[in-house]
Amino acid sequence: MRMTDVIQKKRDGGALSPEELSFFIQEYVAGRIPDYQAAALLMAIWYRGMDPTETAQLTWCMAQSGEMVDLSSIPGVKVDKHSTGGVGDKTTLVVAPLVAACGVPVAKMSGRGLGFTGGTIDKLESIPGLRTSFDREQFFEIVRKTGLAVVGQSGELALADKKLYALRDVTCTVDSLPLIASSIMSKKLAAGADAIVLDVKTGSGAFMKTLEESIQLAQAMVRIGEHHGRPTVALVTDMDRPLGWAVGNALEVAEAADTLRGRGPQDLTQLCLRLAQEMLGAAGLGGPEDCRRAAQQALDTGEGFSRLCRMVEAQGGDSQVLEDTHRLPQASCVHPVKSPQSGWLCHMETAACGRASMVLGAGRERKEDPVDPAAGLVLRKKPGDWVEAGEVLALLHTNRPQTVEEAQTLLLKATAFSKEPPRQPPLVQARVTAQEVERF
Ligand code: URA
Numbered sequence: 037m038r039m040t041d042v043i044q045k046k047r048d049g050g051a052l053s054p055e056e057l058s059f060f061i062q063e064y065v066a067g068r069i070p071d072y073q074a075a076a077l078l079m080a081i082w083y084r085g086m087d088p089t090e091t092a093q094l095t096w097c098m099a100q101s102g103e104m105v106d107l108s109s110i111p112g113v114k115v116d117k118h119s120t121g122g123v124g125d126k127t128t129l130v131v132a133p134l135v136a137a138c139g140v141p142v143a144k145m146s147g148r149g150l151g152f153t154g155g156t157i158d159k160l161e162s163i164p165g166l167r168t169s170f171d172r173e174q175f176f177e178i179v180r181k182t183g184l185a186v187v188g189q190s191g192e193l194a195l196a197d198k199k200l201y202a203l204r205d206v207t208c209t210v211d212s213l214p215l216i217a218s219s220i221m222s223k224k225l226a227a228g229a230d231a232i233v234l235d236v237k238t239g240s241g242a243f244m245k246t247l248e249e250s251i252q253l254a255q256a257m258v259r260i261g262e263h264h265g266r267p268t269v270a271l272v273t274d275m276d277r278p279l280g281w282a283v284g285n286a287l288e289v290a291e292a293a294d295t296l297r298g299r300g301p302q303d304l305t306q307l308c309l310r311l312a313q314e315m316l317g318a319a320g321l322g323g324p325e326d327c328r329r330a331a332q333q334a335l336d337t338g339e340g341f342s343r344l345c346r347m348v349e350a351q352g353g354d355s356q357v358l359e360d361t362h363r364l365p366q367a368s369c370v371h372p373v374k375s376p377q378s379g380w381l382c383h384m385e386t387a388a389c390g391r392a393s394m395v396l397g398a399g400r401e402r403k404e405d406p407v408d409p410a411a412g413l414v415l416r417k418k419p420g421d422w423v424e425a426g427e428v429l430a431l432l433h434t435n436r437p438q439t440v441e442e443a444q445t446l447l448l449k450a451t452a453f454s455k456e457p458p459r460q461p462p463l464v465q466a467r468v469t470a471q472e473v474e475r476f
Contacts, residue, residue, distance in 0.1 A: 039063070039073045046080035054093045061097040061196045071203055078200070078209040086214035091256060092263035094214070098222035101196035105145075105172070105228035110179050112141045113319040116229035117311060118220060120244075120253070122237040123390040124278035128156045128186065129292035130300070130308040131315065133343035136183035137334035138312075140319040143179045145189040145227050154285045154399065154407045157188050162286035162365055162409030166353030182346045194222040216243065217256035225264055231318035232261050232268040235311060238465060239276030241386025247272065247465055254468040262470045269314055272466040273307060277419050278389050280304035284398035284412010284433060290361035296341035303463055309335065310464055365410040367433035371440045375423045379453030384419055388450030392443040396434040408435055413443070420460050423453070 037059045046052060052060075060077065063069045086094065107114045115135070119125050132142040146156035157168050168188040170178070178185040191198075197219050204210045224232050234257055237243070238250035254270035261268025280301040282291040294300050295308065312331035313324060321327050334340040345355035357363040393399060397411030414431045417423050429451065432443050467474045 039069050039077075043073060043076045043080060046077060046084055049084050051087050051090050052094075054097075057090070057094050058097050061094070061101055065101045065196050065199060074200070075203055075207045075209075078204055078207060078212075078215065081215060082209045082212045085212075088256070088259050088263075091214040091218055092260045095218040095221045095225065095260045096264060098194050098196040098200070098218055099225040102194050102226060103190055103192040104226050105190075105193070107143055107176070107228040107230075110141050110143055110176055112139075113231065114141055114143055114229045115231045115233060115315045115318045116144065116224055116227055117233045117235065117315055118224055119235040120220070120237050120242065122275040122279060123241045123386045123393070124280050124283045124288065124304075125235075125237070125275075126156075126159060126280065126282070126288040126292045127235065127304070127308050127311055129159065129289065129344065130295050130304070130340070131311045132184050132186060133296060133347065134308065134312040134331050134334045134340040135315045135319075136347075137339040137343045138316055138321065138330045139183075140316060140321065141179050142184040142186075143175065143229070144184070144186045145193070146186055147189050148400075148403075156186060158407050158409075159285045159288050159292075160186060160351075160353075162289055163348055163353040163357055166348055166351050168351065170351075178347070178350045182350045183343060184347050185351065186347070187351075189223065189227075193226045197222050211243075213249075213253055213256055217253060217260060221257050221260040224261070225266065230266065232266055233311060233314045233318055234258070234268065234270035235307075236270050236272045236468075237275035238272050239274055239386060239461075241278065241390060242275040251466055251468060251473055254466070255473070258468050258470055267318055268470070269318060270468040271310065271314065271464050272468065274461050274463050274465060275386055276461060277384050278386055278415060279307065281415045281418075282412065283389060283393040283415075284396070285407060285409045286364040286366075287412045287414060287433060289358075290364055293341070293344070293358040293361055296335065296344055297338065298335060305335075307463055367408075367410040368435050369433070369437045369440065371432040371434075371437075371444070372428045373430045373432060373444050373447055375417070375425055375427050375429050375451075376448065377453055378423060378425045379455065380457050381417050381419050381421050381423050381429075381451065382454035382458035383452040384415075385450035388446050389413070389415075392432070392446040392450075395439050395443045395446065396432055397436055397439065410435060413447070419458055422457075
């Protein structure tokens with residue numbers, strides 16, 4: 037087989053066969069196809085797209101290009117959860133313990149973040165002593181003992197995705213629906229869970245800005261999961277404003293702990309309960325009502341919070357910081373951003389809130405940059421609130437006081453006011469399964 041023929045077929049709008057896709061992935065990972073030919077194929081895919089079968093086959097080839105994790109030594113149905121990423125999204129830290137508290141094991145591999153804030157692993161590492169790197173057997177043993185573990189994604193998972201993502205990043209081919217769907221799902225398939233729950237974000241802080249695009253991405257990923265025998269369901273959820281109040285690593289850990297103790301922001305609490313319900317449903321625990329009740333009970337009894345503490349201890353961390361969150365890393369400078377006017381807060385550009393948090397030190401511009409666990413911001417007002425002139429909109433937390441002005445400017449520019457109370461979009465906007473799209 038020749039790579040030029042594969043490129044030409046896709047350039048002319050053809051569907052690639054499993055053999056052609058497998059040839060491309062295997063030879064590219066082995067270093068026998070040069071980047072310029074891979075880039076040409078990516079651009080042809082960007083223009084021509086891929087049909088569902090092609091996308092599912094590409095995903096499988098990508099998954100198999102690295103380690104395929106076998107979770108079968110952990111008893112029970114293992115359900116994975118993935119979020120396409122958003123500002124203030126700390127749901128894994130709440131949902132995984134709730135689900136584990138209901139008796140469903142969670143063996144989760146998460147990533148670090150690039151951009152706005154850290155990923156789940158960066159957030160967890162703001163807990164003193166906590167480790168996220170374990171060999172496979174240690175990882176499984178923690179899950180068997182405590183019901184859950186959240187560890188760093190192995191560098192060996194979906195090797196093709198790592199190479200292709202780096203190439204997409206510099207060839208303007210990231211925003212292709214089949215390429216995004218196959219990239220995300222290759223890692224999910226390789227991570228070994230029996231079923232998958234996806235949280236596809238939509239809005240100004242998300243990859244996909246409109247509901248229709250987000251539903252299409254959700255459908256593409258659900259089809260891939262189902263094609264490979266992993267029952268998959270997706271919720272399309274609002275990212276037109278940050279989730280919860282806190283954005284930044286230790287600040288988000290504190291908010292997740294508060295949420296598990298019943299004192300969290302309403303939007304975060306509701307979304308976590310809904311995601312936990314979906315995960316429990318996927319594990320076969322019962323119908324939606326039963327699963328919702330079980331998740332709510334895990335929250336109300338504090339069993340979810342205890343699970344998070346047990347996981348933190350099992351991973352070498354100090355769980356006392358979850359009881360007393362002031363013992364998490366604290367920034368030396370906390371600066372209030374005051375409202376320049378009175379009115380209804382009608383919009384807060386989510387990506388700009390993320391950028392402000394990154395400027396304060398919470399995120400990375402390049403993958404080798406360190407993150408400051410203490411940095412970030414805590415919103416005091418969100419869209420839908422009435423604000424008086426001079427009231428505090430947000431608190432900026434940083435160890436680099438010279439960044440405050442830039443972060444404040446970003447935040448104020450991102451904020452819009454109206455005379456009338458704004459309409460609030462629903463938190464969960466759609467639910468996508470293999471059979472249907474339910475809109476809310
Ligand atoms: N996240 C991924 O893992 N891959 C993409 O292509 C986009 C988001």
